[in-house]
Amino acid sequence: MQCQGLSEDNIWSIFSFCDITTVLSVGMANKYLHRLSLNKLVWVNLVDNLRYRGFIDLLSPSDIRSKSQEELVALVKALLTGPTSWIAPVLPLTKPKLPFLARFRSKPTSQARQARGQAEISMRYSLHLPAPRSFAEGQVKLLPGGKYILIANSPGTLECWSVQREKLIWAYEKATADIIGFSAQVLDGGDEANIIVCEKWSLHDAKNLVRILNLNFHTGISTTFFTNSYESSYIIQPKICGKFACLVYPSGVLSGCYPCVLIDWQSKLHTVQICTEATAQGVLRSVASLLW
Numbered sequence: 346m347q348c349q350g351l352s353e354d355n356i357w358s359i360f361s362f363c364d365i366t367t368v369l370s371v372g373m374a375n376k377y378l379h380r381l382s383l384n385k386l387v388w389v390n391l392v393d394n395l396r397y398r399g400f401i402d403l404l405s406p407s408d409i410r411s412k413s414q415e416e417l418v419a420l421v422k423a424l425l426t427g428p429t430s431w432i433a434p435v436l437p438l439t440k441p442k443l444p445f446l447a448r449f450r451s452k453p454t455s456q457a458r459q460a461r462g463q464a465e466i467s468m469r470y471s472l473h474l475p476a477p478r479s480f481a482e483g484q485v486k487l488l489p490g491g492k493y494i495l496i497a498n499s500p501g502t503l504e505c506w507s508v509q510r511e512k513l514i515w516a517y518e519k520a521t522a523d524i525i526g527f528s529a530q531v532l533d534g535g536d537e538a539n540i541i542v543c544e545k546w547s548l549h550d551a552k553n554l555v556r557i558l559n560l561n562f563h564t565g566i567s568t569t570f571f572t573n574s575y576e577s578s579y580i581i582q583p584k585i586c587g588k589f590a591c592l593v594y595p596s597g598v599l600s601g602c603y604p605c606v607l608i609d610w611q612s613k614l615h616t617v618q619i620c621t622e623a624t625a626q627g628v629l630r631s632v633a634s635l636l637w
Contacts, residue, residue, distance in 0.1 A: 405534035
């Protein structure tokens with residue numbers, strides 16, 4: 346049976362099971378298939394598949410459906426070629442010669458920087474923080490998407506700020522003496538994030554309190570999902586990825602091993618402790634491979 350014998354709905358259903366390369370190849374067969382391959386619904390499915398596989402960040406299914414077919418195609422092209430600032434335009438072989446002093450004194454313009462493929466700063470934000478009192482204080486983490494930042498501010502508080510609005514949207518209410526570590530994972534769509542926070546009971550106590558909560562960036566409301574205490578004098582760096590969280594302790598520095606605790610916080614299950622070697626960065630890379 347020729348493709349012309351199939352209805353458009355049947356061909357679109359077939360396209361929904363294909364990847365981008367297959368859709369583009371089939372669309373080159375004839376004008377009929379070319380027209381069907383450029384349908385917006387086809388590209389919505391293709392881009393949503395890329396989002397599901399992790400190639401596109403911070404786009405929800407509703408965001409994808411709201412874009413036009415041209416915008417969806419441009420989004421896929423940007424994944425292959427990168428931003429337009431990365432592509433240097435073709436310059437003429439001969440350049441007009443300027444006097445030496447003029448060339449020495451002239452400053453590169455925006456067009457010149459773009460011609461060399463250099464990125465240009467369009468906006469700058471300055472944060473004035475007090476001097477940190479502890480290891481965690483003074484840390485600033487820009488969350489994926491570039492819209493929000495987490496700041497461990499004095500005296501031992503954790504705050505979330507909107508970069509675009511320059512507004513405080515959330516402050517963490519700690520239950521113990523100090524915050525010693527935190528990490529976050531922005532969820533699909535970029536409207537919320539899961540945050541893990543580690544607190545120190547006191548300077549003379551070997552217990553740490555670990556909390557995992559969900560923060561809605563639009564409402565500024567957080568919901569606590571997991572709370573537990575752990576016996577350790579310190580935590581190098583907490584990590585969170587999906588339903589798993591990881592705690593790395595420096596108690597084995599002298600022996601070259603770093604005990605790690607892997608937690609399934611949704612099921613509230615504590616998995617086995619893992620001892621790895623080398624440096625703390627090596628530990629975090631090993632745990633990250635487990636989380637992913």
